[in-house]
Amino acid sequence: MSKVIDITEKLNFEENPKLKIKDAEIEVNTDATTVLTLMQTIGDEEGTPSAKKMMEMFELIFPENSRKTLDEMRLNFADLTTVIEAAMTLVMGEEEAGEQ
DSSP: OOOOOOOGGGSOOSOOOEEEETTEEEEOOOOHHHHHHHHHHHHHOOSSOOHHHHHHHHHHHSOHHHHHHHHHHTOOHHHHHHHHHHHHHHHTTSSOOOOO
């Protein structure tokens, strides 16, 4: 009989983390497929990402309901860039989200 190792307790099945902006909580996709695609997108880009790449990252990182919430905030480009960068930091695991 083959050996079976249960790694369930080592895995994180909790819901996705969120960014808090004012009173809104913006969900961020952190599944492995999203992270790998994001890493590939970042790796293909040298220097400052183009508007097209920023839009690709925006659509990858945020689920539809989060994108809608962000659209309703009518953020300027600099602020949206800050939100995308914060989400990327969270997705890549470079920074822990603040506990509320």
